[in-house]
Amino acid sequence: AQSVTQLGSHVSVSEGALVLLRCNYSSSVPPYLFWYVQYPNQGLQLLLKYTSAATLVKGINGFEAEFKKSETSFHLTKPSAHMSDAAEYFCAVSLALGGSQGNLIFGKGTKLSVKP
């Protein structure tokens, strides 16, 4: 069965530091992978998605993620954190087969704090 694991429920970085949020997936077939961001008291917004076109995916707000099949990972990075990046981030895998095709399986989320 497909699943998503996000390492670290809370990550804290200083403004200007590298942001690295980890996501590992398990899937029996090539997956579609997504990163969503949720700002306080808001819905989820798509940051970026992997659909097999390129292993390095660039998203909004300077975020990017690299698909590594050998490591079954899709970690999210940003070179320099900004205060406005403080939010909760969710990694998700989309099922590509069977009756549940198109349903998203979410990780449990990582809350990012940015210190001044």
Added chain:
Amino acid sequence: NAGVTQTPKFQVLKTGQSMTLQCAQDMNHNSMYWYRQDPGMGLRLIYYSASEGTTDKGEVPNGYNVSRLNKREFSLRLESAAPSQTSVYFCASSEDRRARDEQFFGPGTRLTVL
């Protein structure tokens, strides 16, 4: 373009009461979804509608019913609310139910069941 809208934003119910959460999208999407979000649990799929006229159970359907009223609207009903249904509920839509399709989310409904 409002995207995905949800009403109400907040609701407090007593155990045993019923209510309907409303969701509408104006993107002409075929597929719609209802999720619940609980602390430390991520989002879990309650029901989905692949296209107008169809609905199917997700991961946690017990205690809920849904109606796909038309292409735009997808409602979630709690017939007899329980404290375990205290959660934040999100509606989402996508162009279709293809694995590569992005889902667009509404702002959520915060429900407390006393």
